Amino acid sequence: MFEKKKIINCYTVDECTSCNDSSQRKFKLGDYLFKQVSSCKSCDGKVIVTKIFGETMGQ
Amino acid sequence: MDFTNFDIDELMGMSDDSNPLMMLLWILPIIILIFYGQRIQLFITSGEIKKSIDKLDSFRDESKKELFSYLKNNLKPASNIESKLDKLFEYFTIMPVDIDPNGIMPKINHLIRSREDYTRNQITLLFSDIDKVNITKVQNLVEIVTTLQLMYKITRHLFLTAKKQKNFPLILPLQMMIPFVMEEAEALKEAVSAIEQGQPIGDGIGPMVVGDMMRNTTKQEIAFETIYSESKFEERKLHLVKAEGPYSTVGRLGEAAKLIIEKRRPDLIIMIDAALKLEGEESAETAQGFGAAIGGIGTERFQIEEIATKNKIPVFAIVIKQSIKEAVTLMTKEISEKAISVKSDIHQMIRENSKPGQSIIILGVGNTIGVSQ
Numbered sequence: 197m198f199e200k201k202k203i204i205n206c207y208t209v210d211e212c213t214s215c216n217d218s219s220q221r222k223f224k225l226g227d228y229l230f231k232q233v234s235s236c237k238s239c240d241g242k243v244i245v246t247k248i249f250g251e252t253m254g255q
Numbered sequence: 256m257d258f259t260n261f262d263i264d265e266l267m268g269m270s271d272d273s274n275p276l277m278m279l280l281w282i283l284p285i286i287i288l289i290f291y292g293q294r295i296q297l298f299i300t301s302g303e304i305k306k307s308i309d310k311l312d313s314f315r316d317e318s319k320k321e322l323f324s325y326l327k328n329n330l331k332p333a334s335n336i337e338s339k340l341d342k343l344f345e346y347f348t349i350m351p352v353d354i355d356p357n358g359i360m361p362k363i364n365h366l367i368r369s370r371e372d373y374t375r376n377q378i379t380l381l382f383s384d385i386d387k388v389n390i391t392k393v394q395n396l397v398e399i400v401t402t403l404q405l406m407y408k409i410t411r412h413l414f415l416t417a418k419k420q421k422n423f424p425l426i427l428p429l430q431m432m433i434p435f436v437m438e439e440a441e442a443l444k445e446a447v448s449a450i451e452q453g454q455p456i457g458d459g460i461g462p463m464v465v466g467d468m469m470r471n472t473t474k475q476e477i478a479f480e481t482i483y484s485e486s487k488f489e490e491r492k493l494h495l496v497k498a499e500g501p502y503s504t505v506g507r508l509g510e511a512a513k514l515i516i517e518k519r520r521p522d523l524i525i526m527i528d529a530a531l532k533l534e535g536e537e538s539a540e541t542a543q544g545f546g547a548a549i550g551g552i553g554t555e556r557f558q559i560e561e562i563a564t565k566n567k568i569p570v571f572a573i574v575i576k577q578s579i580k581e582a583v584t585l586m587t588k589e590i591s592e593k594a595i596s597v598k599s600d601i602h603q604m605i606r607e608n609s610k611p612g613q614s615i616i617i618l619g620v621g622n623t624i625g626v627s628q
Contacts (some may be wrong), residue, residue: 204585205586206452206454219321222294223454225264225452226453227451227453227461227464227474227498227627228455228501228625228627229455229500229625229627230467230470230626230627230628231337232467244470247591247592248454248455248586248591248625249586249587249588249590249591250454250457250584250585250586250587250588251587251588
């Protein structure tokens, strides 16, 4: 009856395939796993999406 | 005070000088419970079930509304889309006669494929400009609404029949089943958002692992919405198969496995899939075992089992455990983090069960929405 509604945030992890440098950001529409998103700023390697997951707020 | 000095007849109101009203006070409820006990129970139980049925009704309506607003905001639907989709939600499938079960699997397979093809064609006709990602998404969303509608209608039918007949035993199976029905319905309702946004779901962990192994390989379509590629691992040849991502599809892995086995004669089959966890088990736990790890109505499993048995190929499985809700909604962090350890489990399994020079089929089983290759 008084159950709290959980808010789930979706995150995307980008990772460089050469230097394995990774960063986490909010999910954007059009993101999917193994999509090439950009070039790595430090080594110019391919940066791809390696994880997309949901986390319940306050976790 | 002496507690031992009491008279049982006096207490029960049975003694000669007792008040007849006191007697009635004891006997009347017993008589009522004997004759009307079941009806009272039916009244109490039906109240609880009615609440669940109302909830099912709201789940169906909400998911329908979400689907219509998604279609209006993101695609260019035909003018009478709501009435056409309402008709599609009511479509039923009559399963083949199983009195003589011999040869029933191809019949079921044919029926399921015909239904899928029909739904896909209808969806394509409803929109002037729709791409493959959206066709598969809408197909899945229509399936969710259809399932919720069916759950609501069947539950309501059982409930109303029991009430109409004033038959308490009729409502008992429904009372037992309703928590499981509600769990599945809630999971389906929450799946709508992930599918609309093209996010990977818990069931996509198998395609995620195999998709990662497919990176930097040459890919080709081997069966409808199913991708195949070859790779190498410690002098063994790997035949990698998964549904074509990032579409919302499970592909046709049975057909693909059959084709590869007939052409390449592999020595081992490894299947990676999500599995429903038992109560008390931790989510995202992995387990290894034997047999074809693939869900659905059973036709794909049948195909894989049949061809593997015919060619005497051992079938191994690695499963990632999760609840039904986790399997159909946005992938959790715990499940997504398992991909690396599952990959090393596959490598270990290959080393233990094959020799250099042999070849292995690796099947990533599950819905590949949001997971490319």
